[in-house]
Amino acid sequence: MIQISNEIISRISKHGEKTYPEECIGAVLGFVNDDGRKIAREIMEIENASTENRQRRSLVSPDDYKAADQVADDLDLDIIGWYHSHPDVKAVPSQYDLDNALPWYSYVIVSVKKQKAAETRSWFLKEDRSAFQEESIKQY
Amino acid sequence: MATKVFIPTPLRQYAGNQKAVNVSGETVGELLNNLTTEFSALRKHLYNEEGQLRSFVNIYVNDEDFRYLQGPATNIQENDEISIIPSIAGGKEA
Structure with a gap:
């Protein structure tokens, strides 16, 4: 389970609507509490570095990764996951998402349909890399 | 010669929950081999089924991507630091 405030969900939605x-x-910056639950505290918008079709690809460059890691460090937080939008399709990970996923991170996907954010769901990679498993989002 | 290798947060669970580990190797290739021998669970996240580094795995020697050096053949100097830096990629079905 990942706990994300309504305010952060709203900011992720707005980001997806803006780039649509x-x-x-x-x-997604935050921490893991004593019972293993991830708590999101902040997000950091990153410019999509993909040189492919950015309507279906998003990429964080190593330099932007290092910058995000530094911001997390400065806030005494960790990068606990990443969010991206799926324009005009469901908030379900693709095979491309799976091929590029790292363990442990939460992958938050917001579906943006006709420039309006719809569902937001979160996923993590199974240990054997075979598939994603959905995790519940506790909004507060 | 042992070199410090920085492990990104999601992979630390496979490296004794350490932020950095000391690994020996004269070249980056040798060092990565020793790293994944000592911490074998790291291997499937760093390499694909064909034994190639996964596309989202970047290896930095100090501040330089090793692909712009000599790749796995890059010699490691004393006081060099190695970092495993992931690229984060996503996208909907084509």
């Missing part, structure tokens, strides 16, 4: 019909991407 292109995908948006950003870092």
Whole structure:
């Protein structure tokens, strides 16, 4: 489970609407509490570095990764996951998402349909890399 | 010669929950081989089924991507630091 405030969900949605019909991407900063639950505290919008079709690809460059990691460090937080948008399709990970996923991170996907954010769902990679598993989002 | 290798947060669970580990190797290739021998669970996240580094895995020697050096053949100097830096990629079905 990942706990994300309504305010952060709203900011992720707005980011997805702003970049529509292109995908948006950003870092989710937070921490893991004693019972293993991830708590999101901040997000960091990142410019989509993909040189492919940005309507279906999003990319964080290594330099932007390092910058996000530094911001997390400065806030005494960790990068606990990443968000990106899926313009005009469901908030379900694709095979491309799976091929590029790292363990442990939460992958928050917001579906943006006709420039309006719809569902937001979160996923994490199974240990054997075979698939994503959905995790519940506790909004507060 | 042991070199400090920085492990990104999601992979630390496979490296004894350490932020950095000391690994020996004269070249980056040798060092990565030793790293994934010592921490074998790291291998499937760093390499694909064909034994190639996954596309989202970037290896930096100090501040330089090793692909712009000599790749796995890059010699490691004393006081060099190695970082595993992921690229984060996503996208909907084509």
